[in-house]
Amino acid sequence: MTRSAGAITAATVAAGVPLRSELVPSVALLGLFDVADYDALLTARIVERELSRRLPLARVDRYAPLGGKRPLALDGGRPALTLGPPERARKAELRTRHDLVVYLGNVLHDRDGLYADLYGVSDVEAERLRPSGFFVDGLGAEPGDRCRVAWYGVGVPFDLDAAAAERVRTGLASACRVSVRDEDSQRRLLAALGSEVTVTPHPAVLAARLFPADVLRKRRDYLSTMGWYPTESAPVLVEGGGERAGAAAEVARTAMELGAPVAVVGLDASSGQDELADAITPLLPGPPFRLPAELTLEDMTAAIAHARAFVGASAAADAVSRAFGVPSKAATADVVELQERAGSELDAVAALAEDAWAARAAADGRNVSALLRALDHAEERYRALLRAYEQRGERLVVDRLRYAEIVEGLETAADGLPAEFVARQSELENQLEVASAAEAEARLELERARAARPG
Amino acid sequence: MVTYNAVDWARQALQALSEHTESSYELIVVDNASSDGTAEMLAAELEQATVVLNERNRGFGAANNQGAARAVGRYLLFLNDDALVRPGWLPPLLERIESNGHIGAVGPRLLNLDGSLQISGALLARSGSTLELGYGEDAEAPGYRFPRVVDYLSGACLLVRRSAFDEVGGFDPVYELAYFEDADLCLSLADRGYRTLYEPRSSVTHVRGASPKGDLGSTLAPRNRSVFRRRWSDVLASRPPSPLAGHGRRILAARDAPVLARVLVVGVWTEPLIDVALATRVTLIRAPDTGSEAERLLRAGVEVVDGVEDWRAWFEQRRFHYDAVVGHLDAEFDQLVRQTQPQAVHVPPEQADELRLVFGG
Numbered sequence: 001m002t003r004s005a006g007a008i009t010a011a012t013v014a015a016g017v018p019l020r021s022e023l024v025p026s027v028a029l030l031g032l033f034d035v036a037d038y039d040a041l042l043t044a045r046i047v048e049r050e051l052s053r054r055l056p057l058a059r060v061d062r063y064a065p066l067g068g069k070r071p072l073a074l075d076g077g078r079p080a081l082t083l084g085p086p087e088r089a090r091k092a093e094l095r096t097r098h099d100l101v102v103y104l105g106n107v108l109h110d111r112d113g114l115y116a117d118l119y120g121v122s123d124v125e126a127e128r129l130r131p132s133g134f135f136v137d138g139l140g141a142e143p144g145d146r147c148r149v150a151w152y153g154v155g156v157p158f159d160l161d162a163a164a165a166e167r168v169r170t171g172l173a174s175a176c177r178v179s180v181r182d183e184d185s186q187r188r189l190l191a192a193l194g195s196e197v198t199v200t201p202h203p204a205v206l207a208a209r210l211f212p213a214d215v216l217r218k219r220r221d222y223l224s225t226m227g228w229y230p231t232e233s234a235p236v237l238v239e240g241g242g243e244r245a246g247a248a249a250e251v252a253r254t255a256m257e258l259g260a261p262v263a264v265v266g267l268d269a270s271s272g273q274d275e276l277a278d279a280i281t282p283l284l285p286g287p288p289f290r291l292p293a294e295l296t297l298e299d300m301t302a303a304i305a306h307a308r309a310f311v312g313a314s315a316a317a318d319a320v321s322r323a324f325g326v327p328s329k330a331a332t333a334d335v336v337e338l339q340e341r342a343g344s345e346l347d348a349v350a351a352l353a354e355d356a357w358a359a360r361a362a363a364d365g366r367n368v369s370a371l372l373r374a375l376d377h378a379e380e381r382y383r384a385l386l387r388a389y390e391q392r393g394e395r396l397v398v399d400r401l402r403y404a405e406i407v408e409g410l411e412t413a414a415d416g417l418p419a420e421f422v423a424r425q426s427e428l429e430n431q432l433e434v435a436s437a438a439e440a441e442a443r444l445e446l447e448r449a450r451a452a453r454p455g
Numbered sequence: 456m457v458t459y460n461a462v463d464w465a466r467q468a469l470q471a472l473s474e475h476t477e478s479s480y481e482l483i484v485v486d487n488a489s490s491d492g493t494a495e496m497l498a499a500e501l502e503q504a505t506v507v508l509n510e511r512n513r514g515f516g517a518a519n520n521q522g523a524a525r526a527v528g529r530y531l532l533f534l535n536d537d538a539l540v541r542p543g544w545l546p547p548l549l550e551r552i553e554s555n556g557h558i559g560a561v562g563p564r565l566l567n568l569d570g571s572l573q574i575s576g577a578l579l580a581r582s583g584s585t586l587e588l589g590y591g592e593d594a595e596a597p598g599y600r601f602p603r604v605v606d607y608l609s610g611a612c613l614l615v616r617r618s619a620f621d622e623v624g625g626f627d628p629v630y631e632l633a634y635f636e637d638a639d640l641c642l643s644l645a646d647r648g649y650r651t652l653y654e655p656r657s658s659v660t661h662v663r664g665a666s667p668k669g670d671l672g673s674t675l676a677p678r679n680r681s682v683f684r685r686r687w688s689d690v691l692a693s694r695p696p697s698p699l700a701g702h703g704r705r706i707l708a709a710r711d712a713p714v715l716a717r718v719l720v721v722g723v724w725t726e727p728l729i730d731v732a733l734a735t736r737v738t739l740i741r742a743p744d745t746g747s748e749a750e751r752l753l754r755a756g757v758e759v760v761d762g763v764e765d766w767r768a769w770f771e772q773r774r775f776h777y778d779a780v781v782g783h784l785d786a787e788f789d790q791l792v793r794q795t796q797p798q799a800v801h802v803p804p805e806q807a808d809e810l811r812l813v814f815g816g
Contacts, residue, residue, distance in 0.1 A: 071527040077617040079527075218624030225517040225628040294524045298621055393715030398693045400775035400798065401708055405696070407774055408704065430696045433582035434684060440677035 023372055025058040025357035027051055028094060030134055031104040033080040034064035034072065035118055038267035038300050039204075039316035040105045041075045045297065046203045047104060047152070047346070049210055054350035057376065058357075061098075065131045066119060076296055086133025088140070095139050095147040099360060100353035106155030107135040108185070110164040136164070138171040146360050148352040150177040152345065153200045156185035165192035176352050179345055181315060200345040201338040204319035211301050219302035228263075228291045229303060235263040235289060237303055237326075238276065239312030245279035251311050252283035260308045263289035267300060267314050457518040458536040459487040461665035462496050465536040469501065472534065475542050478549065480532070481505070483522040487512040493536075515610065516626030516636035523617070523625060531620055535611040537665030538565075547656035548614045551602065559619040559649025560641060562608030563657035566594055573661055576605035576653040577638065578709035580697040583684030585638065588710060597761065600655045601753045602733065604713045606694075608651055610637030612659045619649045633671060635679040642687050645713070652733070656754065703772045711736045711776070716814045719796070721782030724752065725807035728781070731814040732756035738777075741788075770795040781807050 032040045048060045067082030116126035138149055172178055179200040180186050186199050223229035236255040255262045266273035277290050301320055304310055310321035310328040321328040322335045409419040458465045482504040486494050488511045497506045505525055523531050551561045565573040572594040574587040589599045623643040630636040641651040694712050695705040716735040728737050733756040740760045749759045763769050770791045777799045780792050
C-alpha cells in the first residue's frame with residue numbers, strides 16, 4: 001500500500017470523533033510504573049496495548065505510588081497517574097472510575113520499607129505511602145460495586161508470614177482473577193490461600209507486537225553508532241549486575257564458542273552492570289561492549305532482539321529474547337505456546353473489563369450500550385469511507401500533477417519546443433539528480449571499503 | 456541541544472533560550488567532542504542542566520537520540536547550537552502540538568540573521584532533493600504566515616511529541632553525521648499517522664553553518680539523499696519533479712502535496728471552512744477586507760492571497776490544484792476557473808458547510 005506521508009489519515013480524522021469518556025470501558029493498571037525498571041514498564045506497555053487491541057474503545061490509565069511526581073526517561077515521558085496513600089476514599093474513587101483494575105508486577109508483598117530505597121524517600125514517607133495497602137489489600141469492596149479487580153501475572157517475591165498471608169487472603173478475596181508469573185510465586189500463594197493459582201507466561205513474549213522491526217533496527221543502529229553495541233556481528237548479550245559476576249566464566253565460554261562479541265546491559269537503575277562487565281573482561285580476548293544506563297525501553301528491547309544469545313536473570317528480558325527467537329539459557333517451552341497462553345490470559349482479563357462495562361452500560365437508563373454500538377458501527381463506516389477518500393485523493397494528486405506537467409509541456413511547445421522533448425528533458429533531469437546521489441553513495445562506500453581493506 | 460565547535464553561538468543560543476523561555480523545561484546538552492572550548496563553557500556557565508560529553512562526533516541524529524534518552528518530558532525540543540530563539544517562541548509551538556494528538560512535530564519560522572526568512576517548511580521533489588520554501592524572502596509576507604502541514608521541518612528547532620518519537624525509533628543513524636535525518640524523522644512520523652506542522656507565530660533566528668562541516672556537504676548530503684530517496688520512493692513519487700527552484704507551479708505542488716483536499720474561496724469568506732483550514736489547503740482570494748480578519752484567518756491556517764496583479768498567471772500556476780471552488784464568480788473569474796480548475800466542483804458559499812463535513816472537520 002502506498003504510504004501517504006504527511007497526508008491526513010483516517011486515524012487522524014477519526015481521532016476527532018468525540019467519544020464521551022464516561023461511556024467507554026475504563027481500565028486501570030496498578031504497579032511500579034514510576035520506577036526505572038524494564039520489567040515493570042515493558043509489562044505496562046504490553047498489557048496496555050493488548051487490552052486496547054481487545055477493547056478498541058477502552059481507556060487504559062496507569063497508576064503508581066508516586067506516579068506523575070516521578071516521570072521516567074526510560075519510558076519516554078509517559079508518567080503514570082499518582083496513586084498516593086491507600087486511603088479508603090482513594091480506593092472508592094478508583095472503583096467508581098474504572099470498570100477493571102489490574103495489578104501488575106512483582107508487588108505482592110508487605111515489605112513497605114523496601115519502597116524507601118526504591119523511591120529514595122524516608123522510611124516515614126514510605127510508611128505513609130504504604131503501597132502494599134493497594135497491592136496486597138486491594139481496593140476493598142462495597143455492595144453494588146461493578147468494578148472488577150484482577151492480579152495479572154504478579155510476582156510474590158518473598159515467603160509470606162502469617163500476618164502477610166492473612167492480608168493476601170483478604171485482599172485477593174475480592175479478585176475476579178489471579179495469576180502469577182512463576183512457580184515460586186505460585187508456591188507462596190498456595191501456602192497463603194490454600195488454593196492454587198495459574199502461572200501465566202510473561203506478557204513480554206508478545207513484545208514483537210509492540211515494537212516494529214524497523215524501529216528496533218534504528219535503535220540497534222543507534223547503539224552501534226554510539227559504540228555501545230557491536231556493528232559487525234550479533235553479540236552474546238549479558239544482563240545483570242555484580243550479583244551475576246559468578247556467571248562471567250560461563251558467559252565468556254559461550255561467547256568464545258559462538259565466536260561472538262559480548263555486550264553487557266543493566267535493566268534497572270540498580271543493576272551495576274559495570275561490575276559484571278569488569279568481571280567478564282579478563283576472560284575475553286577484547287573488552288565487552290557496555291550499554292549505558294541511559295537507554296529507553298526501545299533500546300533495551302533492540303539490544304535483546306538483535307543478540308546472538310541472551311544470558312540473564314530478568315524474566316521480562318528472557319521473555320523478550322524468546323519473542324524474537326534469540327536463544328537463552330532458560331528457553332525451554334515453545335514460544336508459540338507461550339504466546340498463546342499469554343494471549344488467553346489477556347483475553348480473560350479483557351473479558352472482565354467488558355463484562356463490567358456491559359453491566360454498567362445496561363444499568364444506565366440512557367441505553368448507553370446501544371448508543372455505543374451504534375457509534376462503533378458509524379465509526380467503522382466512517383473509517384472505511386475515509387480510507388476510500390484518501391486513496392482517491394492520493395491518486396488525484398498524482399494525476400493532477402501529471403496533467404499540469406503535460407499542459408506546461410504543451411505551453412512550452414507553443415514556444416517552439418515539442419512537448420515530448422520538454423517531458424523527456426524533465427525526466428532526464430530527475431534521473432540525473434538521482435544518479436548523482438547514487439554515485440555519491442557508491443563512492444563513499446567504496447572509500448570506506450578501501451580504508452577497511454585488510455593489510 | 457547538540458553542540459559542535461560553535462562555542463560563541465552556543466553561548467548565545469543558550470542565553471536566548473534562558474531569556475525567552477517561560478515554560479518549565481529540562482535542558483540537556485550533548486557535546487559532540489568539540490575542540491573549541493565548548494565543553495569548558497558548558498561546565499562553567501550552565502546550571503541545572505544535563506551535559507553529556509561525547510568522546511567523538513557521533514553525528515546530529517545519534518547525539519539527539521542520546522539527549523532524548525535522558526529526557527523525562529512529554530515533548531522533546533531539538534534545538535541547534537546556532538539557533539537563537541526569540542521572545543514568545545515556545546507557547547505557539549506547545550499550543551499547536553497540544554491541540555491534536557495526531558500532530559507529531561511542530562516547528563517555527565526560521566529567520567536569517569538579517570531578519571529575512573530562512574525557511575517556512577521544506578519541500579520535497581521526486582528525486583529526493585529539497586527546497587527551503589521562502590528562503591531570503593520577506594518573513595512577514597502573508598504567504599509564509601499561515602500554519603500548515605508540511606513534508607518536513609528543519610531539525611534546527613523542532614518540537615516533537617515524545618511518544619511519537621519513540622514510536623518511530625527516533626532519528627535514524629543511517630544518515631550518519633548530518634543531512635536528511637530530520638526529513639526522515641518527519642516522514643516516519645507521517646507514515647504512522649502523525650502530522651508535521653509549520654507554526655509561523657513562533658520565530659527563531661538560525662545562523663546556520665556555525666558548526667564547521669568541512670566537505671561534508673559535498674559528500675554526505677548527496678549520499679544521504681540517495682538513501683532517503685530509496686527509503687521513501689513511494690512518497691516521493693507523488694511529489695513534483697526536480698528542479699523546484701524557479702518553477703512556481705512545482706513549488707506550489709510540493710508545498711501542498713501533504714494535503715489531499717484543497718479549496719479555493721473567492722470573494723467572501725465562509726466561516727465553516729475555518730474548521731478544515733489546517734487539515735486541507737484553503738486559499739482565500741479577492742477578499743474585500745484584509746485587515747484584522749485576514750490575520751485571524753492566517754492564524755487559523757487559511758492562505759490569504761492579496762495584491763495579485765496578474766490573476767491569469769496566478770491561476771495558471773495553480774492549474775488542476777483545487778478540489779472545490781467556493782464563491783459567486785464574476786465572468787472573468789468564472790472563465791479563469793473553468794480554464795485552470797476544470798476538475799474542481801463549484802460550491803455556492805451557502806453550501807460550504809458540506810465541504811467541512813466532506814473534509815472531516
